[in-house]
Amino acid sequence: MKEFICNPIFGILISLIAFEIGFFIYAKTKLAIFNPLFISIILIITFLTKFNISLENYNKGAQFISFFLGPATVILAVPLYKKIKLLEENALPIIIGITSGSCIGITCIIFMCYLFKLDRPLNISMIPKSVTVPIGVEISKQLGGIPAVTVATIILTGIIGAIIGPFICKCFKIKNKVAIGIAIGTASHAVGTTKAIEIGETEGAMSGLSIGLTGLITVFIAPFIFKIFNTFL
Incomplete structure (x- = not known):
């Protein structure tokens, strides 16, 4: 049994089983x-x-799943290609919309961290919360953050966005499909995009586009915005 636990297959198997259980529960409810x-x-975590x-x-096998996160994101270009005219x-x-959303997201998280007097490494780690894990981890490393905290923040942001994003759009009576997709994708990256795809093809395509552009924009503006806050706060 110990040999099996130390085998990379263990981490992959546990991850797949856990996700399938989660997907089954979601499909039913x-x-x-x-x-x-x-x-x-x-x-x-419980297991x-x-x-x-x-x-x-566990991570001996799970790391292989993490490796494919980047390439897997490319598949989101398919629905975007179908809506190229739009x-x-x-x-x-x-x-x-994507640029302003990215700037506001970064500014808000930095301001909140300063408001609650969080340590500088934690502050930096939360800045790339709205981009995919591969991009977010690299941004965090370059700025001097903690990659593990960044990953947790990104996952939490995506889950919260997928849960409350559609609800907020309904509350504010946002019915434009492009606007809904851009909002969800910019705020909650790939996890939110899975929800956007469920809502509609156009929403999914626009959300998929937002993932790439938000990541690119964040790479360039995150260090700049952080320096401004360091100067005046």
């Missing part, structure tokens, strides 16, 4: 709170803690 990723995280299995043993017609509003 259709409640956003039962997001498959959220459920699988709880199940894996590892209950049986006293180290994170190192993208051309709304290019300027889309770019402005």
Whole structure:
């Protein structure tokens, strides 16, 4: 049994089983709170803690899943390609929306961290909360953050966005499909995009576009905004 736990297959198998259970629960309930990723995280943590299995043993296999996060994001270009004409017609509003959303998101998280007097490393680690894990981790490393905290923040942001994003759009009576997709994708990256795809093809395509552009914009403006806050606060 110990040999199996130390085998990379163990981490992959546990991850897949946990996600399938989470997906089954979500499919049965259709409640956003039962997001498959959220459920699988709880199940894996509970399992590892209950049986006293180290994170190192689990991560021997789980790291391979993490490796494919980047390439897997490319598949989101498929629905975008189908809506290329819509993208051309709304290019300027889309770019402005994603840029302003990214700037506001970064500014808000830095301001809140200063308001609650969090340590500088924690502050930096939370800045790339709205981009995908591969991009967010690199930004965090370059700025001097803690990658583990960054990953946790990104996952939490995505889950919360997927849960409350559609609800907020309904509350503010936002019905434009492009606007909904851009808002969800810019705020909650790939996890939110899975929800946007459920809402509609156009929403999913626009959300997928937002992931790439938000990541690119964050890479350039995050250090600049952080320096401004360091200067005046």
